[in-house]
Amino acid sequence: MRNRKKLKKHVVTAITAAKEIFDHNLGDECTAYKTALKYGVCRNVLQKAFKDEYGVGIRDYRLRVRMEKSKDMLAAGKDAKEISITLHYSNPSAFNNAFKRYFKVTPKEMFDFTEGDSFCA
Incomplete structure (x- = not known):
């Protein structure tokens, strides 16, 4: 410090x-x-x-911690309802809105891959 x-x-x-x-x-x-x-x-x-x-300020730090945790939970297959409860959002919609403001995409858009998507060229 x-x-x-x-x-x-x-x-x-x-x-x-x-x-x-x-x-x-x-x-x-x-x-x-x-x-x-x-x-x-x-x-x-x-x-x-x-x-x-x-x-970073406390508010921004806490938001970053929550959003990173939510991203990990989504990657693990958790749904928005479960994440909103775990992270103490008032409802899944509030979580989805916060996620979209932070990452600029919805949780579904970030982790909704179709079978045709590929990460390899």
């Missing part, structure tokens, strides 16, 4: 713990506010330090 020497030890602990929490809790129940409160830092300090450390 570039600014780690400038940060207090409890802030470094908080951003490290926040990343771990966000990597393993894919729903919305673990917010930046709750995480900051748990580690005794201001939410704004947590957000700025997190962005400085990982190069």
Whole structure:
């Protein structure tokens, strides 16, 4: 971390713990506010330090984690309903919309290969 020497030890602990929490809790129940409160830092300090450390804000980081997980689940044959439940979306349509905004294609378009499709030339 570039600014780690400038940060207090409890802030470094908080951003490290926040990343771990966000990597393993894919729903919305673990917010930046709750995480900051748990580690005794201001939410704004947590957000700025997190962005400085990982190069992306908390919201964008959490979205990336969820979308990568959803892509893995789709590749494993899971359907949108199961993914939306696992990733704590309100419904499959909300998941499909988020996926399309992030990847610029629908889940079906990304993983719907016909028998004639080939990856080899």
